[in-house]
Amino acid sequence: MKIPQKRIHKFLRHGKKFPHVWCPGCSNGIVLGAIIRAVDELGYEKDDMAMVSGIGCSSRMPVYVDFNTLHTLHGRAIPFATGIKMVKPRMNVCVVTGDGDSSAIGGNHLIHAARRNIDLTVIVINNNIYGMTGGQYSPTTPTGAIATTTRYGNLDPVFDICKLAEGAGATFVARTTAYHAVEAQSIIKQAFEHKGFSIVEVVSACPVIYGRLNKQGSPSDMMRDMKKRGIPVAAYNKLPEEEKADKYPRGILVNIKKPEYTQRYAELIQSLQPEKGDE
Numbered sequence: 001m002k003i004p005q006k007r008i009h010k011f012l013r014h015g016k017k018f019p020h021v022w023c024p025g026c027s028n029g030i031v032l033g034a035i036i037r038a039v040d041e042l043g044y045e046k047d048d049m050a051m052v053s054g055i056g057c058s059s060r061m062p063v064y065v066d067f068n069t070l071h072t073l074h075g076r077a078i079p080f081a082t083g084i085k086m087v088k089p090r091m092n093v094c095v096v097t098g099d100g101d102s103s104a105i106g107g108n109h110l111i112h113a114a115r116r117n118i119d120l121t122v123i124v125i126n127n128n129i130y131g132m133t134g135g136q137y138s139p140t141t142p143t144g145a146i147a148t149t150t151r152y153g154n155l156d157p158v159f160d161i162c163k164l165a166e167g168a169g170a171t172f173v174a175r176t177t178a179y180h181a182v183e184a185q186s187i188i189k190q191a192f193e194h195k196g197f198s199i200v201e202v203v204s205a206c207p208v209i210y211g212r213l214n215k216q217g218s219p220s221d222m223m224r225d226m227k228k229r230g231i232p233v234a235a236y237n238k239l240p241e242e243e244k245a246d247k248y249p250r251g252i253l254v255n256i257k258k259p260e261y262t263q264r265y266a267e268l269i270q271s272l273q274p275e276k277g278d279e
């Protein structure tokens with residue numbers, strides 16, 4: 001008897017790259033599930049998809065999916081993804097990145113891709129720390145939090161990745177959490193459909209490093225925290241200022257139309273073609 005293939009298995013490199021490296025309780029697997037369900041719902045073929053990453057626990061994701069994949073250099077996923085999109089504009093190109101990969105070493109690439117409005121979807125798995133290298137602080141580590149490089153509490157103010165992307169010109173900006181997995185799937189799907197630069201921040205848990213250093217409890221305690229603090233954007237905007245302090249808006253924060261970069265590039269090339277009869 002033929003065993004029906006689970007749709008999630010269609011997109012994974014089963015028998016080749018598993019078991020995965022992620023710790024029990026890590027949110028990365030939830031985000032992977034949300035991405036491939038979104039791809040499946042959109043009816044994309046595996047070969048229509050390219051997933052690109054830098055280096056980090058989250059950035060290991062392309063290893064596990066049976067798309068066109070590139071696992072590149074720390075912070076440099078967006079330039080590689082830009083290259084793919086420029087050469088193959090019809091391909092659906094997504095970048096999976098960590099908060100360190102995207103907003104520290106890769107921060108410059110993020111803002112310029114957003115500024116150009118190139119049709120990439122960037123999924124930032126924000127676990128507030130450098131997980132892979134043992135817990136150094138990142139630009140999203142909360143002020144006062146403990147990391148291996150901020151043993152007495154982080155002094156730095158925090159980057160809001162969504163505001164950063166919006167300020168740089170991103171035309172689709174959203175935030176969700178690993179707790180809200182169904183919402184994450186729907187938002188990622190909409191981001192893939194958006195024509196232009198889209199970014200989805202998925203607030204995530206690293207229970208083994210960030211969670212332990214900051215006494216956050218079990219992985220399920222960290223999920224409950226996302227449930228409590230991630231507030232739908234319309235409800236968040238109505239909260240009194242003092243109640244906003246320990247909460248964050250989730251949902252689609254920006255969704256506007258602007259000319260897309262590869263389209264403009266193709267039009268420019270077209271406009272430079274010699275007219276019939278020109279020397």
Ligand SMILES: Cc1ncc(C[n+]2csc(CCOP(=O)(O)OP(=O)(O)O)c2C)c(N)n1
Nearest residue numbers: 055056057058074098099100101130131132
């Ligand atoms: C040029 C360079 N600098 C530093 C590193 C070391 N390094 C690898 S992953 C990483 C941080 C990963 O953190 P993040 O992007 O937040 O992902 P996470 O592991 O938390 O998912 C660092 C500093 C590297 N591989 N290359």
Ligand code: SF4
Nearest residue numbers: 022023026057131206
């Ligand atoms: S170290 Fe943290 S981010 Fe990395 S796999 Fe483990 S739980 Fe996930």
